Amino acid sequence: MTDTVTLTIDGQQITVPAGLTVVDAARRAGVEIPVFCYHPKMEPVGMCRMCLVEIGRPMRDRATGEFLREEDGSVKIQWGRKLETACTARVSEGMVVRTTTEQVAEARKSVLEFLLTSHPLDCPVCDKGGECSLQNLTVAYGPETTRFYYEDKEHAPKHVPLGDLIILDRERCIKCGRCIRFQSEIAGDPVLTFYQRGHHTDVTTFSDPPFDSYWSGNTTDICPVGALTTVDFRFGARPWEMRPAASICTLCPVGCNITFNVRREAAAGGKMVIKRVLPRQNEQVNEIWVCDKGRFAGYHFAESEDRLTQPLVRKHGELTPVSWEEALETAARGLEAARGKALTLAGGRLSNEDLFNLARLTDALDGVKALDTFMAGGDLTAQFGLGEGSNLADLGKGDTIVVIASDLEEEAPLWWLRVKQASERGATLIVANPRFTKIERYADYAFLYPYGREAETVCAFLDEGCSCGGEAVQAVADADRLVVFYGQEGMGLAGSRALAAAVARLLVKTGHAGKVGSGMVGVWPRANDQGAWDMGFRPQNGLAAALAAAQAVLVAGADPAGDDPALAAALDKANFVVVQELFLTETARKADVVFPAQAFTERSGTYTNGELRVQRFYPAVPAAPETAPDFAIAARLGERLGVALEANSPAAIMRQIAEAVPNYAGVTYEALAEVSEQYPLIGRDDLYYSGAAYENTQGLGVALKPAAREGDIAAPEAPTAPEIPADGLRAVPVTRLYDRGALVSRSATLQPRLPVGAFVALHPAEAQRLGLEDGATATLELNGGAYAVTVRLNPQAPEGVVLVPRSVGVPVVEVASCELRLAVGD
Amino acid sequence: MAEYILLRHRDIPNIKDIGVYQEHGGFEAFRKAVTEMAPGDVTAEVKKSGLRGRGGAGFPTGMKWAFMDNRNWPHYVIANGDESEPGTFKDREIMEHNPFQFLEGVAIASYAVGANRAYVYLRGEFWHIAKWLDQKIAEMEAAGFLGDNLFGTDYSLRIYTHLGAGAYICGEETALMESLEGKRGQPRLRPPFPPSYGLYGKPTVINNVETLTNVPMIIARGADWYRTYGTEKSPGVKLFSLSGRVNKPGNYELPLGTTFRELIFEHGGGIIDGKKIKAIMPAGASSSLLPATDEVLDTPMDYESVPKMGGMLGSASVIVLDETVSIAWLVKKTVNFFRHESCGKCTPCREGTYWMERLTGRIASGEGALQDVETLYSVAKQIQGKTFCPLGEFSTMAVVTGIERFREDFDALVKAEASE
Amino acid sequence: MSSLAEKYPDEVQAILAKYPADQKRSAVMALLYLAQRDNGGYVTKAAMEDVGNIVGITANEVAGVVGFYSLYHDKPAGKYRLQVCTDVACALRGAVQFVEELCDNLGIKTGETTPDGLITVEEVKCLAACDHAPVFQVQTADGLTYHQDMNVKATLELIEQWRKEETS
Numbered sequence A: 001m002t003d004t005v006t007l008t009i010d011g012q013q014i015t016v017p018a019g020l021t022v023v024d025a026a027r028r029a030g031v032e033i034p035v036f037c038y039h040p041k042m043e044p045v046g047m048c049r050m051c052l053v054e055i056g057r058p059m060r061d062r063a064t065g066e067f068l069r070e071e072d073g074s075v076k077i078q079w080g081r082k083l084e085t086a087c088t089a090r091v092s093e094g095m096v097v098r099t100t101t102e103q104v105a106e107a108r109k110s111v112l113e114f115l116l117t118s119h120p121l122d123c124p125v126c127d128k129g130g131e132c133s134l135q136n137l138t139v140a141y142g143p144e145t146t147r148f149y150y151e152d153k154e155h156a157p158k159h160v161p162l163g164d165l166i167i168l169d170r171e172r173c174i175k176c177g178r179c180i181r182f183q184s185e186i187a188g189d190p191v192l193t194f195y196q197r198g199h200h201t202d203v204t205t206f207s208d209p210p211f212d213s214y215w216s217g218n219t220t221d222i223c224p225v226g227a228l229t230t231v232d233f234r235f236g237a238r239p240w241e242m243r244p245a246a247s248i249c250t251l252c253p254v255g256c257n258i259t260f261n262v263r264r265e266a267a268a269g270g271k272m273v274i275k276r277v278l279p280r281q282n283e284q285v286n287e288i289w290v291c292d293k294g295r296f297a298g299y300h301f302a303e304s305e306d307r308l309t310q311p312l313v314r315k316h317g318e319l320t321p322v323s324w325e326e327a328l329e330t331a332a333r334g335l336e337a338a339r340g341k342a343l344t345l346a347g348g349r350l351s352n353e354d355l356f357n358l359a360r361l362t363d364a365l366d367g368v369k370a371l372d373t374f375m376a377g378g379d380l381t382a383q384f385g386l387g388e389g390s391n392l393a394d395l396g397k398g399d400t401i402v403v404i405a406s407d408l409e410e411e412a413p414l415w416w417l418r419v420k421q422a423s424e425r426g427a428t429l430i431v432a433n434p435r436f437t438k439i440e441r442y443a444d445y446a447f448l449y450p451y452g453r454e455a456e457t458v459c460a461f462l463d464e465g466c467s468c469g470g471e472a473v474q475a476v477a478d479a480d481r482l483v484v485f486y487g488q489e490g491m492g493l494a495g496s497r498a499l500a501a502a503v504a505r506l507l508v509k510t511g512h513a514g515k516v517g518s519g520m521v522g523v524w525p526r527a528n529d530q531g532a533w534d535m536g537f538r539p540q541n542g543l544a545a546a547l548a549a550a551q552a553v554l555v556a557g558a559d560p561a562g563d564d565p566a567l568a569a570a571l572d573k574a575n576f577v578v579v580q581e582l583f584l585t586e587t588a589r590k591a592d593v594v595f596p597a598q599a600f601t602e603r604s605g606t607y608t609n610g611e612l613r614v615q616r617f618y619p620a621v622p623a624a625p626e627t628a629p630d631f632a633i634a635a636r637l638g639e640r641l642g643v644a645l646e647a648n649s650p651a652a653i654m655r656q657i658a659e660a661v662p663n664y665a666g667v668t669y670e671a672l673a674e675v676s677e678q679y680p681l682i683g684r685d686d687l688y689y690s691g692a693a694y695e696n697t698q699g700l701g702v703a704l705k706p707a708a709r710e711g712d713i714a715a716p717e718a719p720t721a722p723e724i725p726a727d728g729l730r731a732v733p734v735t736r737l738y739d740r741g742a743l744v745s746r747s748a749t750l751q752p753r754l755p756v757g758a759f760v761a762l763h764p765a766e767a768q769r770l771g772l773e774d775g776a777t778a779t780l781e782l783n784g785g786a787y788a789v790t791v792r793l794n795p796q797a798p799e800g801v802v803l804v805p806r807s808v809g810v811p812v813v814e815v816a817s818c819e820l821r822l823a824v825g826d
Numbered sequence B: 001m002a003e004y005i006l007l008r009h010r011d012i013p014n015i016k017d018i019g020v021y022q023e024h025g026g027f028e029a030f031r032k033a034v035t036e037m038a039p040g041d042v043t044a045e046v047k048k049s050g051l052r053g054r055g056g057a058g059f060p061t062g063m064k065w066a067f068m069d070n071r072n073w074p075h076y077v078i079a080n081g082d083e084s085e086p087g088t089f090k091d092r093e094i095m096e097h098n099p100f101q102f103l104e105g106v107a108i109a110s111y112a113v114g115a116n117r118a119y120v121y122l123r124g125e126f127w128h129i130a131k132w133l134d135q136k137i138a139e140m141e142a143a144g145f146l147g148d149n150l151f152g153t154d155y156s157l158r159i160y161t162h163l164g165a166g167a168y169i170c171g172e173e174t175a176l177m178e179s180l181e182g183k184r185g186q187p188r189l190r191p192p193f194p195p196s197y198g199l200y201g202k203p204t205v206i207n208n209v210e211t212l213t214n215v216p217m218i219i220a221r222g223a224d225w226y227r228t229y230g231t232e233k234s235p236g237v238k239l240f241s242l243s244g245r246v247n248k249p250g251n252y253e254l255p256l257g258t259t260f261r262e263l264i265f266e267h268g269g270g271i272i273d274g275k276k277i278k279a280i281m282p283a284g285a286s287s288s289l290l291p292a293t294d295e296v297l298d299t300p301m302d303y304e305s306v307p308k309m310g311g312m313l314g315s316a317s318v319i320v321l322d323e324t325v326s327i328a329w330l331v332k333k334t335v336n337f338f339r340h341e342s343c344g345k346c347t348p349c350r351e352g353t354y355w356m357e358r359l360t361g362r363i364a365s366g367e368g369a370l371q372d373v374e375t376l377y378s379v380a381k382q383i384q385g386k387t388f389c390p391l392g393e394f395s396t397m398a399v400v401t402g403i404e405r406f407r408e409d410f411d412a413l414v415k416a417e418a419s420e
Numbered sequence C: 001m002s003s004l005a006e007k008y009p010d011e012v013q014a015i016l017a018k019y020p021a022d023q024k025r026s027a028v029m030a031l032l033y034l035a036q037r038d039n040g041g042y043v044t045k046a047a048m049e050d051v052g053n054i055v056g057i058t059a060n061e062v063a064g065v066v067g068f069y070s071l072y073h074d075k076p077a078g079k080y081r082l083q084v085c086t087d088v089a090c091a092l093r094g095a096v097q098f099v100e101e102l103c104d105n106l107g108i109k110t111g112e113t114t115p116d117g118l119i120t121v122e123e124v125k126c127l128a129a130c131d132h133a134p135v136f137q138v139q140t141a142d143g144l145t146y147h148q149d150m151n152v153k154a155t156l157e158l159i160e161q162w163r164k165e166e167t168s
């Protein structure tokens, strides 16, 4: 058997990979076969019957297996008695497909006519008008008029909320089942179902809350009609009024490729505004999906009313609007005075260009380059990461994926999806976590370890006599490719440092270090933490003390004061504080100088994702007045401090990065913008095929070459895990996708799904011991602070711990002893 | 007929008692198969008998058993007791009155294909039959005809009932398997076919209740004996469920090849009130309508002859229509049935039956126009050849043949022009 | 509401035992009948959740099954659902007139329930008893029974008897 087959479609011979459906093969031949229920990312079901074509197969002699021939020598073709669905038929050698015959045309017209009998024909008021498969295909293949009596139409509700984010119009639904299949096959959340049967078939949700999934928005992209719409875009704009702008989602380390749809809007005073987020195809990163956080909260913060639009300088104790010139002068003077005793604190949501300039500036001041994070290991991922030549989509049989200390769907949803898919393709999945999460469902081996034993658990895979199951150890040792995701669950800097070192050692000792396709992936809390490490920023042990001791602090893209009262107190002690920010954060309030920064939607730049892929984003809307990109602010400060930094062209900064940072050699803006053919062939003109996701025309990014690939594979020293409290009630930080972080909480759309106030989760038995019920208000005493929290029960929580989500109101960095009791007066 | 082969309770009233069944040779065929025959020999004997599926399609039973994929285990056997085709009520009589012969058939089929587990799928309405069969199965277990190490061999078998919940489509074999797996009863893509990918994705033989009830007698008395009944290509006996405008509706066990005339006038006692016979639906609601001409009445009811008249034998549920019946009314009834039972999976059936229901409703109520009859006809034609499973196709049979063969019944009801 | 598994452990076990251990989902249909029995003839969302937990699927997946089949109900109706076949073969033998007369006598239309909440008359498709028309089945929480070769008088007597049982 060969891996390709040759067939003829409408007279055109084409050779395609074996196993392809006729629809996909035709697409590669440039022949359009219309579909509704088929979607190239899901198993075909053959329900809608739109793709009926004539298929003939060569006849063979039963005895010899040879093709039978016509008199003229051509192969004899056996034509089916009926039309076949091209979405379920797989290509075979010598197959002949006809899509232009009268019979096929009649079938298409008939199926469309049937669909339209139940359709409300309300295109003029439909959000999908202009990008609706039913509309487009009807124009192309449908009947001109309807023979169905309008008064015979059954009417159905047109506004059925499937949860807070998605609205269903029952009349428009054509029952293709794409949304239901997406939720069960791809998202692993079977929260949608068909209800009733026959003509009464409906799509509904019975989950609690309704449509309980982080993936719901994708169903609106792949819905071929206007049946499913998002609450944020519904009645928002007509598709043809908007223009697309390529970007990258900046909410997690995956770096999903997205497209903003933008238009000028009277309601916004004639400003250009972003109307919605759609996925942009990158088969190596996010395929054609994005999570709901990225879709519904990815950009709103940039448009919020409270953006800073003027530089501020503290005068007589008050932050006062001033000119850029004055602010720059004041800041430069303050920084200059602190030469040798300055500290720059940068956040992982800055771009590589911002970070590079900030690093240069800090170096010029002989200052400390501090990264605002609780997770370590970026130096090791730069050395042992994935990078060039690897692609999670390639993983399958023979490969092993390890996920450790990560609630992957909460921390980096797309990676969860891709790990799940790799496991479904046959990769061995090993998950070690302190509690069960959603990824364990797909694991071949799942281990539970107690908090604090992360590094030890990884080391055990090197230890022959380990208790964690010989088969799993073998699967790690024997893996063709080994990919390890290590996350943030329950760990601060010391814990994650030890874990990262253990993972790196595992890669080295099992011979996977430096191998293409193998490597470690840090599930970072921020989108560009990796870039920040690469540009030279490092997390600081004892950040509070460092801040308090600094003569001058420059804070960019971080809000330490807002995150942690201890850091706020430390900043109060710092002598001089300069802040580059979008908003007047707690930190900015304490500053001496505040610069209004530009949002990523307003400018260019790059991020380096957790798989070591550098990706470029483009300006989508004009910048807010009086703002400047962080790299430019740094450059203008540099100008006054005697260091020449590029202030205008991020592409030029990237050229400098490529020279200065070894892993980035050869990365250019041109290379980042390159695209190549990706399958499936999705595209905007024929939405019927795969939905509204955008074809990628502006760059697939560049995967870095990790240092180990270059031979730098010395194993780090054996890690020593930090001491953490081992008994008594302990507070443990966990990451939730929907937290109350500064960016997410500015999304009105996502509000109903965000936690209202601080909460903690604990095991029902633990709650009982503490005399707490689900929903009770309790007081959490932790690290000297007391916090009012709502109690939620979670049977997956280990006993003895209180799960405290990060960024929902209780500052918590690593495992710490705590007390929890019913709030007085409750 | 000299002797009943399927409806043996009509000869032996208490054959539903295990003792009585045994007295009349019960389970001897199963014993013979398990202890004296290789599984392949059992299949070969059934093949030789020429037995064809009685569930509707008439597929040769032995050939189906021989298709089982022997590289993939375990194997399953399913007895299709969904019996939901309007006009069909034969399997019910077998299971109610001659249950052991049917269960023995299931057992022999299971042995032949190497299944250690068999299911009897019953339509949800057969609540009482499920209970009844559970009891009969328990009796067989107690008597050592089901369980482990049967007849001292290493062959083991258990039979279970599974109750559906009201859905005609679950008679279609792949929808039935979905239903048995606890899902919505919607048909699966075929291929793969059940003998390679069936219940739980495993090779599965599925046969109609009546089909399986033939098997013990074939094994006991041999294929040659069986072939003495019926015709060359349609050997054996068949249960004809006779209903509609006849004096004596009921099940009639007759050799394949018996004529419609004999069934309706000799056995069925002719037409109610001596009216004139008008049309025949030979296979329940999914039949084509055959005008009751002498040629049709004298057609032998077998798998070859009925198609020549423009119909199908199907499950042989013969519904008789007399001159008092308007075909436009009848078509409204059948379309209503299929609209109600369409599973909704595929567009032409889901939307087409709905559209046809609206049109037949208009026409039958006298509100239709001539053009509605034309539309109805074209909608039915437009469904054909495009549906996912045969149900959609079934829904069009009476419509198309009704309009083609009894056009005057429609014209009599409609106005020449649409009223709008 | 406590789980069916706690209330009827033996029955639930017996149902599960019919299917291979890794194919528990097959038990959904039988468990739904049990849930209907437990809840006076229809299934609630909580019951779907419960049944789903027993076999390891979501309430959604259970709901899909409930909605598909006509013998599961998600709303309450009369204690006795009197389901008359008015399909082709029965209609040819007087089933339609039978239903009409019966309903007139009960003072309701098909699909409706008598004011005392006792009887709901429904028209259903073929019951595989075409030679015994008029025929109906009675669905109660406990299951189904067939009544063949019926007439209106005998049916009303049957109903009278139910009414008596109800008051005694």
Ligand SMILES: Cc1cc2nc3c(=O)[nH]c(=O)nc-3n(C[C@H](O)[C@H](O)[C@H](O)COP(=O)(O)O)c2cc1C
Residues within 6 Å of the ligand: B052, B053, B054, B055, B056, B057, B058, B059, B061, B080, B081, B082, B083, B084, B085, B168, B169, B170, B171, B172, B173, B174, B206, B207, B208, B209, B211, B212, B389, B390, B391
């Ligand atoms: C819509 C539909 C309904 C069917 N209903 C039944 C049925 O109620 N009983 C039955 O035995 N076969 C029924 N069949 C046929 C089955 O799919 C299958 O062919 C049969 O059970 C095979 O058994 P046999 O070979 O013994 O006939 C139905 C088929 C279709 C398409």
Ligand code: SF4
Residues within 6 Å of the ligand: B169, B187, B341, B342, B343, B344, B345, B346, B347, B349, B350, B387, B388, B389, B390, B391, B392, B393
């Ligand atoms: S023809 Fe289509 S809708 Fe009808 S029953 Fe079959 S699959 Fe379902």
Ligand code: FES
Residues within 6 Å of the ligand: B086, B087, B088, C085, C086, C087, C088, C089, C090, C091, C125, C126, C127, C128, C129, C130, C131, C133, C135
């Ligand atoms: S038509 Fe009524 S039981 Fe068959």
